[in-house]
Amino acid sequence: MDQPTTQVLLIEDNPGDADLVRLRLIEGKSPVNVNCVNRLSDGLASLSLETPSVVLLDLNLPDSRGAETFRRVMEHSPNVPVVVLSGQDDEILASKALHQGVQDYLVKGDISSKHLERAIRYAVERQGLLRALEITQKQQLEFKNQFLSHVSHELRTPLTCIHQYVSLLLDGLAGNMLPEQTDHLKTILKSVNQLHAMIRDLLEATRAEGGKMRIEARCVALPDLIRQAVAMLRPTADEKKIGLEIGMDSRLPLVLADPDRVLEVLINLIDNAIKFTPAEGSIVVKANMVQADVSSVYISVTDTGRGISPEAKSLIFERLYQDPDSVDNNRSGLGLGLFICREIIRLHEGRIWVSSELGQGSTFSFTLPVYSLAKLLAPIVVHEGHLRPAFVLVRIDLTPLSNPPRGNWKESWQQCLETLRRCVYLDKDLVLPPMGSAGATETFFVVASTDLQRSGVMTTRIRAQLERVGDLKSKCRVTVTTIPVDLAPTPAGTTMDQQVDTLAELVTQMILINSERTHSKTEPTRRKLN
Amino acid sequence: MSKSKILVVDDDPDLVRALRLRLRANNYEVSTASDGYSAIASAQKERPALIILDLGLPVGDGFVVLDRLQNSDTLAGVPVIVLSARDPQANEERALRAGAAAFFQKPADNDELMNVIRISLGPGTEAKAAWPS
Numbered sequence: 001m002d003q004p005t006t007q008v009l010l011i012e013d014n015p016g017d018a019d020l021v022r023l024r025l026i027e028g029k030s031p032v033n034v035n036c037v038n039r040l041s042d043g044l045a046s047l048s049l050e051t052p053s054v055v056l057l058d059l060n061l062p063d064s065r066g067a068e069t070f071r072r073v074m075e076h077s078p079n080v081p082v083v084v085l086s087g088q089d090d091e092i093l094a095s096k097a098l099h100q101g102v103q104d105y106l107v108k109g110d111i112s113s114k115h116l117e118r119a120i121r122y123a124v125e126r127q128g129l130l131r132a133l134e135i136t137q138k139q140q141l142e143f144k145n146q147f148l149s150h151v152s153h154e155l156r157t158p159l160t161c162i163h164q165y166v167s168l169l170l171d172g173l174a175g176n177m178l179p180e181q182t183d184h185l186k187t188i189l190k191s192v193n194q195l196h197a198m199i200r201d202l203l204e205a206t207r208a209e210g211g212k213m214r215i216e217a218r219c220v221a222l223p224d225l226i227r228q229a230v231a232m233l234r235p236t237a238d239e240k241k242i243g244l245e246i247g248m249d250s251r252l253p254l255v256l257a258d259p260d261r262v263l264e265v266l267i268n269l270i271d272n273a274i275k276f277t278p279a280e281g282s283i284v285v286k287a288n289m290v291q292a293d294v295s296s297v298y299i300s301v302t303d304t305g306r307g308i309s310p311e312a313k314s315l316i317f318e319r320l321y322q323d324p325d326s327v328d329n330n331r332s333g334l335g336l337g338l339f340i341c342r343e344i345i346r347l348h349e350g351r352i353w354v355s356s357e358l359g360q361g362s363t364f365s366f367t368l369p370v371y372s373l374a375k376l377l378a379p380i381v382v383h384e385g386h387l388r389p390a391f392v393l394v395r396i397d398l399t400p401l402s403n404p405p406r407g408n409w410k411e412s413w414q415q416c417l418e419t420l421r422r423c424v425y426l427d428k429d430l431v432l433p434p435m436g437s438a439g440a441t442e443t444f445f446v447v448a449s450t451d452l453q454r455s456g457v458m459t460t461r462i463r464a465q466l467e468r469v470g471d472l473k474s475k476c477r478v479t480v481t482t483i484p485v486d487l488a489p490t491p492a493g494t495t496m497d498q499q500v501d502t503l504a505e506l507v508t509q510m511i512l513i514n515s516e517r518t519h520s521k522t523e524p525t526r527r528k529l530n
Numbered sequence: 531m532s533k534s535k536i537l538v539v540d541d542d543p544d545l546v547r548a549l550r551l552r553l554r555a556n557n558y559e560v561s562t563a564s565d566g567y568s569a570i571a572s573a574q575k576e577r578p579a580l581i582i583l584d585l586g587l588p589v590g591d592g593f594v595v596l597d598r599l600q601n602s603d604t605l606a607g608v609p610v611i612v613l614s615a616r617d618p619q620a621n622e623e624r625a626l627r628a629g630a631a632a633f634f635q636k637p638a639d640n641d642e643l644m645n646v647i648r649i650s651l652g653p654g655t656e657a658k659a660a661w662p663s
Contacts, residue, residue, distance in 0.1 A: 149617060153586075156615035156636050157542060163637035164548035171640075173555045196637060203617065402649055408626040 003030050006120060009052040010036040011043035011073075012085065013061050017108055021056060021085065021116070028117040040064040040072065047077045054103075054120050055082045059093075067093065070102050081127035083119055085111075103127060141210060148206045152199045159199070163192050201336040205319060208343035215258035215347045219371045219433040221512065222255050222262075222287050222297060223248055229266035230285060237274050243282035244270070252287055254508060255297050256371040256433070257348055265341045265352075266299075269364045272337065273303035276362075281305060296350065296367040303363075308356040316354060317342040341366075371433070374497075374504035380430045381449060387499050388428065390451035391485040393510055394459060396420065396466070398442040398476045405440060405475060412476070413442040415469050420444060423462045432511075445511055452484045483510060534651050535559040537578035539569040539595065540613070541587055549582065556644055566590025570598050573605055579651055583630070585614035585621060596628040609650040613638060 008025060012018040018036050025032045035052065037043050040061045047055070055077075059069045073082055081103045086093070094105035103123035106116070168174055170185050177185065207213045230246055237244040255262075266285070273283045281304040290298050308316065315321045322335040345352040345366045356362035381388055398413055405412070413434070420431050428449035434442070448458055459480045466478050485506060490499050536558045540546050543564065550560045561576045563569040567589040573581060581599070585592035592612060599605045609631040614621060622633040632646050 153615050153617070157545075160615065160636040160638075161542065161544050161548070164545060164552075164640075167640050168548055168551055171552075171555075173551055192637070207619075402652075404632065404646065404649065408623070411626075 005031040005033050006054065006124075007050075007052040008032055008034045008054055008056055008120070009043060009046055010034055010056045011038075011040060011061065012036065012056070012058040013038040014058070017058065017085075017087075020108070021111070024111055024113040024116050027113040030117060030121075038062070040069060043073065044076050047073070047080065051077070051080060053081075053124055055080055056120075057082055057084050059084060059086055067096055067100075070097055071100065074101055079127070079131055081123040083123050145206050145210050145212075148202060152203045155199050156196075159192060159195060163189070163196075166192065198334050201334055201340060204340050205334075205336040205343075208340060209319070213343055213347060215261050215344065217256045217258055217348070217433075219254050220257045220259050220262070222252055222257075222299070222368070225259055225263050226266060226285055226287055226299070229263055229270055232267060233270045233274065236271070237283065240274060240277070241279045242274055242277050244274075245282065245284045247284055247286045247288075249288045252289070252297060254371040254373075254512070255368040257368045258344075261344045262348075262368065265344050265366065266301075268337045268341050269301040272364075273301050273305065273362075276305035277303045278305070281361075293367075295370050295372070297370055298365060298367055300363050300365040302361065304361040307358040307360050308354060308362050309358055313354055313356060317352065372504075373432070373508055374501050376430060376432070377447065377504050377507070378497075378500050380428055380447070381500060381503060382496060383428070383449075385496070387487075387490075387496070387503070388449040390449070391487065391503070391507075392448050392450060392452055392455045393483045393485055393507060394446040394448055394455065394462070395481045395483065395514060396444045396446070396462065397479045397481075398444075398472075399479070400440050400476045401474075403440050409440075409442075409475070412470070412472060416442075416466060416472065417444060419465050419469050420446065420462065423458070423465050424448065429458075443514075447485075447507055452482060455482045483514070485510065533557055533559040534579040535561060535576060536647070537561050537563065537569070537573055537576060537581045539563045539566075539572075539581065539587065539592075540584040541565060542584075552640060552644075553647075556647075558647075564588075566592070566595045569595050573599065573608070574602075577604075578608060580647060581608055581610045582647075583610050583612050585612060585616050585625070593624070593628055596625065596630060600629040611643070611646060611650065613643070 010018060010021055012021065015038075018038070022034050022036065025034055035046060037046055038061070040063045043055070043057075046052075055073060057070060057073060059066055061069060064072060070082055070084055073080075078101075082101075083104045083106060084094075084097050084102050085106055085108050087108055089107045097105050103126055104119050106119060166185055166189050169177060170182065170189065204213070226246055226248065230244055234244055270283065270285060277283060283301065283303045285299075285301050287297060287299045290296070312321075317338045319339040320335045321338070342352050345368075348368055350367040350369065352364070352366040354362055354364050381391065396416070398416060400409065417431065417434060424431060424446060430447045432445045432447065434444060446458075446462075448455060450458065459482055462480055463478070466472060472478070485503070487503055487506060490502070494502075536553055538546055538549050538553070538560060539562070540549070541564045546562050546564070550562065553560045561572060561578065563572040565588045569581075569583070569587070570590075572578075583592050583595060587595070590598075592614065596610060596612075599608065599610060606629075610629065612621075612625045612630045612633045613636060614625075614633070615636040618633060618635050625633050631650050634643055634646075
């Protein structure tokens with residue numbers, strides 16, 4: 001019978017040992033092909049080129065010693081079985097090796113060819129089983145996710161029907177309702193909405209768990225988002241006679257964040273606060289900077305509710321956690337909300353935590369990274385050790401002709417952004433990351449190293465190029481405005497970093513002032529069940 | 531002014547009935563279809579001003595319908611609002627790319643749905659303008 005040839009990579013620096021092992025291998029009954037190298041680096045290089053059936057590994061090599069040797073081999077090729085060939089009979093090292101996934105630990109002096117042959121065969125076999133197990137686990141996770149996705153779809157269909165008919169009745173489209181009937185229907189609708197939220201959370205948590213949750217970070221003015229979240233929850237708070245206040249630093253920096261996702265976190269935290277705060281209580285949403293950490297904005301939601309026990313505090317962000325005290329008087333959902341919040345903030349590279357004492361209320365806080373314009377600007381505005389002489393801020397607004405915008409609005413403005421990037425000089429102009437806007441108007445900014453007089457060439461080019469973007473003209477109005485950046489002369493002794501910081505600060509202020517003006521006017525619209 | 535006609539395509543008869551009641555109450559004329567094939571046939575015969583389309587349909591799903599509509603000389607300009615229970619992350623982009631004017635996940639907010647219908651039908655000729663593909 002034709003047996004497949006076993007490909008052995010032998011990493012061994014002692015020529016005598018190498019010859020011995022080779023001899024033992026060749027003596028065996030099954031066909032074998034031995035490739036011998038005497039350094040770990042050569043071994044890893046060989047592994048990059050081709051995958052052997054097994055690696056026979058001496059631990060003490062010229063370029064690596066001890067446990068480090070097998071750790072590096074397995075890190076490089078986790079799917080190839082590794083058999084350690086050691087000079088000494090070291091039980092502790094052997095057990096460590098096996099714990100870390102080495103298939104066998106053989107002592108050179110004890111090896112017979114029969115023994116070695118069998119050790120290799122079993123190592124290959126075991127590694128194959130492990131691999132199969134891993135694949136099965138992955139498939140199971142995938143299956144679970146598909147199943148949940150399917151279930152959530154199937155649950156939505158009857159839920160939609162209930163929702164439709166309850167709204168028909170509530171809207172008086174099937175005749176007038178008595179006040180008491182209307183009341184009952186509103187209770188049904190509330191439960192339908194809860195059920196809907198649970199289905200959504202279920203899907204979202206599944207996504208987070210499978211590493212499929214995505215964020216699209218943009219340059220965001222946080223005050224808009226906070227106001228939007230508070231405005232959405234104001235009616236719920238009013239209903240319970242709970243005060244809902246905002247306290248923000250007047251000069252908050254922009255953050256690098258996904259506005260939709262951050263809004264989701266804010267809504268979740270404020271909604272929770274309302275849920276756990278008794279009537280006449282109060283909630284404050286704050287956003288501020290902390291002196292010790294200038295690279296983050298701190299956002300917090302503080303309530304005067306009953307607080308959280310120390311045991312609960314450590315578990316509250318875990319999946320499926322539920323407050324044991326809330327089950328009887330409040331339906332608290334699936335216990336996925338805070339888990340989803342944590343995952344969203346984690347993807348932003350921020351932190352989320354809670355501080356609370358029983359009976360004293362709670363504060364949920366999270367951080368978002370400050371969007372650092374200085375870091376982005378530095379390579380553009382500094383030329384041969386000097387700050388360039390003049391800058392302008394070019395502002396491009398895309399105002400949709402209809403609300404909601406026609407067709408795929410996101411795709412349209414992304415196309416514009418791409419076009420803009422092609423309109424500027426890469427070494428002296430910078431198209432800023434898009435601003436997260438609450439309204440329908442999409443605004444882009446370009447910092448250009450030129451003066452107002454000469455910027456006309458650029459704006460003309462931008463206008464001309466944008467006109468050519470697909471069917472943009474039929475969808476929105478494009479306006480291009482240029483604003484000079486009035487940078488005060490720098491006092492002697494300011495470092496280049498400080499100059500860039502000053503410029504970035506100035507540009508940021510200009511952007512904030514400019515975007516406040518337009519976006520605060522437009523009332524946010526969001527898909528929400530009523 | 532005559533009422534605008536809306537074609538509702540969904541294989542759940544209960545949902546179709548509820549939508550019909552609501553659309554009629556909003557002064558629209560309503561015709562219905564329950565699968566992909568009859569959706570196209572109906573659209574050709576009835577010439578609706580707007581179509582509300584489910585994605586999971588028998589005999590040609592929503593994407594097939596969208597594709598047929600886009601490739602039809604007479605129907606390419608009719609705005610289509612997708613109303614589906616499917617996950618927007620996987621389907622919204624695709625539906626809009628295929629020519630839909632809007633995507634709503636079920637259960638959708640009725641006020642918002644009515645609002646988008648009103649805007650899509652637009653004043654005068656706007657609804658007949660070529661829709662982005």
